[in-house]
Amino acid sequence: MNVIRNVTCPICGTLCDDLEVTVKDNVIVDAANTCAISDAKFMNYSNPKHRNLTPLVRKNGELRETSLEEAIKKSAEILVDASYPILYGWSCTSCEAISAGVELAEEIGGVIDNTSTVCHGPSILSIQNVGIPTSTLGQIRHRADLIIYWASDPYSAHPRHMERYTAFSNGRFQKSEWAHYVARLRGILGKKRLSRASELVLMKEAELPVVSGGKLPPKFETDKRKLIVVDVRKTRSAELADFFIQVEPNKDFELIQALRLLVRDEEVETDQVAGVPVSLLEDVADTMIGCDFGVLFFGVGLTMSSGKLQNIDAAIALTRDLNYRTKFVIMPMRGHFNVAGANIVSTWQTGYPFAVDFSQGYPRYNPGETSAVDILSRDEADASLIVASDPVSNFPRRAVENLVKNPLIAIDPVVSPTTAMADVVLPSAFVGIEEGGTAYRMDRVPLPMKKLVDPPQNCLSDREILQRILHHVKRLRAQRGIA
């Protein structure tokens, strides 16, 4: 038995680095300090049912087992033959692999795009429009007395975010309010049980929980940490919050702009904005101005609902305005554990965070033109390499149709619709479990991913697979006399 401490969790952008993993005979037998999501991963990652364990190449319409060498050669051939290949994925692997990917894309004159193109891409476009006042998560832990989650449900998607960095954490200038939240959580659970029982007994639907009232509760006057959740529905995080504001779907932009007006001491000449009474918004604006250090976390609910980057422009502008009155920061809740790293590596090597096109011999960036979904929808790519991602399940239908009709290479530890549709499948090692490297937290703090156990036979790391493909590509291009 070997307990490995300070393990960084390879799940979400919270990137908790305090896990303790027990390994016995190259098998993980226990993991402590995990959340439900990471526990499931550590306990099940090696299940052969979900894993790609042998390299596969499609022959006569069927995926057949082959040697690693053969699969890598085939991949190199596909990429060298292609005139406009796409290299996509990257947010669930290490920065070292991403770096190898950028070099490969440059060598073959392809496009390299990462998954932020379909999650926080609008946030990045918005940062390029207006900038962003932000901070690291520790700054929030020590100082923030007002925490707002907007269109994001950390309780379900980033389970330890509140515990480690915000409402439940203990800082130098702000104390944890965990006891208070635990009491509330118990109360909510009790109420839910009762209503469920009454539902069963009385055979009728229980009343919906009360949503935003017309006024903030009086305890908002205190200097304790406050948690506000804004969302279209009452999420688990919203239940925990000191106050929940329910915004009508696709009306976030209006709500943010109304708050901006109020923060700038201007009148809002209606009674309601996005289903929220203006009298309440006035109180919220006062709370925002009155805090010592406020933070606004936003999720994909804001980036991918109507308005997209306009929503983020407005949210950042609101934060900026608030900095004239107090200290306020804003941060996107990044999903995959290294999606921030994918942006960062791409930026330092090419100048651009995603959707980088090397077809001219130098990096070119024009999201909408050079982003993966758009290229595929226009049917311009003639081959693809997917790393640690599953676009077949997530991309729009037309993009997927064009993706799978051309040669498709998938590098992935797990079986997915994408690997099932691929022409070459290269099984790889899980970064953070079977392979080390660097990843970046949502606040762009770099953390080491640890290798805890050896990968199965035939499973190389993403980095090594890519380097081998690159090596073959260079040789093939030299043979064919391509400069």
Next chain:
Amino acid sequence: MKGLLVKDGFVFDPMNNVAGEKMDIAICNGKIVEKIDNCGVIDASGMTVMPGGVDLHSHIAGSKVNSGRLLRPEDHYKDVERKTPVTRSGVGYSIPSTFTTGYRYARMGWTTVMDPAMAPLKAKHTHEELNDTPILDKGSYPLLGSNWFVLEHLRAKEYKDAAAYVAWIMRATKGYAIKLVNPGGLEAWGFGRNVRDIDDPVPNFDITPREIIQGLCKVNQLLSMPHTIHVHTNNLGKPGNYTATLETMKSVENLANNGKPNIHLTHCQFSAFAGEDWRSFRSGSEEIAKYVNDHTHVTLDLGQIVFTNTTTMTADGPFQFILYQMTGNKWVNNDVEIETSSGIVPFQYKRKNYVHAIQWTIGLELALQIRDPWKVFITTDHPNAGPFTAYPRIVAWLMSRKARDEIMKKINKKARARALLPSIDREYTLDEIAIATRAGQAKILGLENKGHLGMGADADIAIYNINPEKKDLASNPKAIRRAFSNAAYTIKAGEIVVKDGEITKSVVGRTYWTNVKASPSLLEIEPELQEVFEEYYTVKFDNYIVPNHHLSAANPITVEGRV
């Protein structure tokens, strides 16, 4: 054995008192040697030979620089570098991608560059980018002027504990020198405030910037660090700040040891503003230059502005907020827990703007009024006052009054009327340029094998197409600019990496860091530190430390602390 002979060049090697003598330089295995036979020869006859350029302050890597790259696609669009058989592709202008940064420095004959601001928490990021910066030798300075551990130790006057912590930080982050940015002010910025001057106590910490500067200066001496403390002053970028700058220099006057330099004031142009507000804004260069001329404990670099569209980025969060308010441009702020803050604002320096024009004169006035070139170095605080690719222009301005006059004609009228610059006739010689761009910087950095061409020095050499015998350089500034923009040859560690301004080979450069050897008790602070650390940070102690193998070519400089 790999050898190379640079034949018949006019050699400028100020550290060894060689000023334009015709001589040969022999190279063997990446070092300068007495003589060498049977090897490749570079015919440098009619050319100027200097040590490879050294830049002690250029933001080329790390979290903040990368945020700047991300922020400004418009900065990259028109300035691209194609992939070639020996180079990677990239983008340029004010914040080039990492590969391009390395190539562009090398093309100008620069071979050693220090990144001056690394948030310790993000040290890994800085080193990953430095790993991807080819050809150059480099290093990075951890930001310590608002660090909680430092503030707490210094407040309690525990200088030895502070020294132990700083020694540990250098090891943990693979840092090179102690950097202070707006000492104390960045902690205050955590709650949106700032400190007003060097005696204004830091909120919640009960310590003044003066005490921080003096304390870290003492720590620097206790640890025998290779470089002095590297200071970005309080009140930077505000009219009237030259008094704070003078106070900063005076505050460590008594701590100087045998008159050796103990403080480096960086991008001093931004700290030499006089006047009460922007309307009455004027140059404070005379007062600063006078003080520096009269004292031996200060060195400074220029932060010379060039009239261009660039990107300002400093760890000075409150200053960047002011810039944002002034310009209304897009603004990035990023505060780092326990340690520092940072900010980024795109900026356009305009010739016709009174303040910008005066700023342009301040930098040159400093360089020309400070008599000893070993005390004042050429930088643009890349990319704050302009990108590093403007160095050839600045060299031309310093060497040629004619070049200055040409710009002078075009700047804001009021600024022209008020400026001191037209009254200065001094023109730098090539020897002085070699000091201000190489020898002096290497010396103050404590890099013994850099900045000179004596026996045993690293074979980093720049050869420029300038014949000091033939041309009257002062009347031909374009020739200066052209020669320094495209080195005839750049040699890095004995290998030819640039020929006629084109990269011929890409090599891996080393990363310097300071490994302090001191008494064992000083170094055994980890258990105690770890306890407080885990209370302060959101990352684990072990995950904070940058292992040596994380650097592609680590080069620790070992020093003996005197504790």
